[in-house]
Amino acid sequence: MxxxxxxxxxxxxxxxxxxxxxxxxxxxxxxxxxxxxxxxxxxxxxxxxxxxxxxxxxxxxxxxxxxxxxxxxxxxxxxxxxxxxxxxxxxxxxxxxxxxxxxxxxxxxxxxxxxxxxxxxxxxxxxxxxxxxxxxxxxxIECVYAKDRPAPKKDTSFDYRFPAREKVDAYRSKYYYMFHRNCSLIKTSFGCPYNCKFCFCRQIMDDQYFARSLENIADELEEVKETEIYIVDDDFLVGRQRILDFCDLLEKRDIHKKYLIYGRADFIAANEDVIKRFKEVGLRAVIVGLESCDSKQLDDYNKRTNVEINERAVGILKKYDVECYGTFILGLDWTWADFSALYKWIKKLDLVFVNLQPLTPLRGTDIYEKYKPRFIVREDEYEKWDLAHLVVEPDHISVRKYYWYTMVLYYLITANPVSWWYMVKKYGLHDTLKLTIGAGRVNTQYWKKLIKGEG
Ligand code: SF4
Missing domain, CATH: 3.40.50.280 (Cobalamin-binding domain)
Structure with missing residues (x-):
């Protein structure tokens, strides 16, 4: 066909x-x-x-x-x-x-x-x-949706041919992730062993977790032409021994790539030696769900970390010159004091790259029912459910103020001359300009939200 x-x-x-x-x-x-x-x-x-x-x-x-x-x-x-x-x-x-x-x-x-x-x-x-x-x-076909058919079981093994990357050769030069140019994706595990309340990832695998064999992953990496590799596992840093074995295997098979991964702060904080080792074989950046600078909030999210762990993790990444892309959740009960506290904490840690997301209760997550009565974006306005729109009425401030404070935070942390100069020195003028133009477009979208004052 x-x-x-x-x-x-x-x-x-x-x-x-x-x-x-x-x-x-x-x-x-x-x-x-x-x-x-x-x-x-x-x-x-x-x-x-x-x-x-x-x-x-x-x-x-x-x-x-x-x-x-x-x-x-x-x-x-x-x-x-x-x-x-x-x-x-x-x-x-x-x-x-x-x-x-x-x-x-x-x-x-x-x-x-x-x-x-x-x-x-x-x-x-x-x-x-x-x-x-x-x-x-x-x-x-048991896994095709039918209204009254119960949800099928998810496979817990992955025995498929490697992706046909040549199918997108015509687009390849356009693919990038921030400063990671000509970046190829690889998936080495499925699901996540944790259960943060806001997280949609674990719903996808029905709370199951399994990983591909390291040999199989290395076989795939050997076939990938690009040197920048984005490992899109929900959490790649699962199992200290697995990561150490992975590093040994890269060395043994003479695989030289740069890696961008997702990893939890508690793993990084408890395994400095693993980060050091991984850096030696190509670790370049980690996207870390830091989520908050308030341990009580982290508990509420069932994140199973705390502020000290977050600080230690950021410090370790800095020590080994591994870029930290911190992701944060902006609370719906926040006032300017909370936005300001987050800014001061991020500044103290000297983080430059952050992703700020208003708490978004996606359908399927544990927090969905709690916030549903307060939705200000209809559920069928799917295009607004992008983890950047505010979809729930904030407790204490207007929607307009919420967007304004978010923009101020982005400006103070990432889009200011000091951070810009840091990026130019580290990543070069071309890539920094490209990112600046992209960030400018996002900023315009936020301005529109702010002017309209709606979710
Ligand atoms: S937020 Fe991260 S650690 Fe928590 S359940 Fe989701 S993928 Fe796992």
């Missing part, structure tokens, strides 16, 4: 990380790699980069099947792509996948959507193609 896969372009309303990063569509590359050996042909279209619209590509490639992936903020766009595909040719079968579809499949119900993948994306995609070719019946 002729399969056309789309990665959607975010809506204009979505406050976009795509302004400071565009990463390859790894999940679509996995689909391509695993269906083509079965006799299908597959093309990936990255709509973030393409200028033409979906209709053009559907006419151009004349597919039997259109597959679309995305996150919560893409729901309406994904359904619109399916509609456009059917308008070109009603016989095209449309398949929806991605993490939001797995947790909240009902959001994609539409006369234009034929299949919603509920679990085990690659295997289920193959099952659907088999069914379309008459090799099995629709009833046998």
């Amino acid at each position: 002729n399969v056309l896969l789309f990665r959607p372009r975010p809506d204009k309303e979505t406050i976009g990380l795509q302004n400071v990063m565009i990463c390859e569509p790894l999940e679509l590359e996995y689909i391509a790699a695993n269906i083509e050996p079965l006799g299908h042909t597959c093309t990936i279209i990255d709509m973030i980069i393409e200028k033409k619209d979906v209709t053009y590509f559907v006419k151009e490639y004349n597919p039997d099947v259109v597959g679309i992936t995305g996150y919560i903020s893409h729901v309406n766009i994904m359904k619109d792509y399916a509609k456009k595909a059917k308008e070109v040719n009603p016989l095209i079968k449309t398949i929806i996948g991605g993490v939001h579809a797995e947790v909240n499949p009902g959001d994609f119900e539409s006369e234009y959507v034929d299949y919603i993948i509920r679990a085990n994306g690659i295997r289920t995609f193959i099952d659907i193609l088999n069914s379309l070719e008459g090799k099995n019946s629709n009833d046998e």
Whole structure:
């Protein structure tokens, strides 16, 4: 069958990380790699980069099947792509996948959507193609969403061909993550062993966690041409021995890459020697969910860390010249005093790169029901559920003030001349300018929110 896969372009309303990063569509590359050996042909279209619209590509490639992936903020766009595909040719079968579809499949119900993948994306995609070719019946595809069918079990192993990275060769030079240019993605584990209350990640794997074998990961790394590697595990720093073994294996197999990873503060704080070792074999930056400068708040989030642990972790990363990208949650009960306290704490730690997110109770998380009565953004305005819009009425300050304080914090921490000069010295003028332009676009989006004074 002729399969056309789309990665959607975010809506204009979505406050976009795509302004400071565009990463390859790894999940679509996995689909391509695993269906083509079965006799299908597959093309990936990255709509973030393409200028033409979906209709053009559907006419151009004349597919039997259109597959679309995305996150919560893409729901309406994904359904619109399916509609456009059917308008070109009603016989095209449309398949929806991605993490939001797995947790909240009902959001994609539409006369234009034929299949919603509920679990085990690659295997289920193959099952659907088999069914379309008459090799099995629709009833046998247990992981496709059907209203009254119970949620299927998630696989706890991952035995698939490596992603077909060459499928996005035409876009490759456009992919980057902040200062990590020509950056390739790799996924080495699934799920997260922790259970922070606000986190959507653990819903995706039904609280299960499993990791690929290190040898298998090294095999994949050897095939990747790019030297910048973004390991997109929810938490790569799980298991001290695993990380040490990983470092040894990189050395043994002569693999020389630079790594950007997600890691928890408590691991970093308790394993300085592991960070030192990992740095020797290429660790370049860690995205750390620091979340708060208040231990009580960290307890409320069930983060299982505290402020001292956070400070120690940031200090260790600094000591070994590993960049720390700190992510923070802005409380809904905050006043200027709380914003100001966070600013002072971040300044004390000398952090330059931060991501500030208002607490967002995504459907599927533990905190959803508690905040639902106070939503100021409708749940079907998916494009605003981007972890940057304020979706809940704040307790003590207006929406306008909330956005203003957020912008002030960004300015004081990242977008000021001192931080700018730090970036130029460390990463060069070209990349700093590129990031500055992207950040400027995000800033414009915040200004619009502030002027309108709405979520
Ligand atoms: S926030 Fe991080 S550590 Fe906590 S559950 Fe989510 S992925 Fe795991």
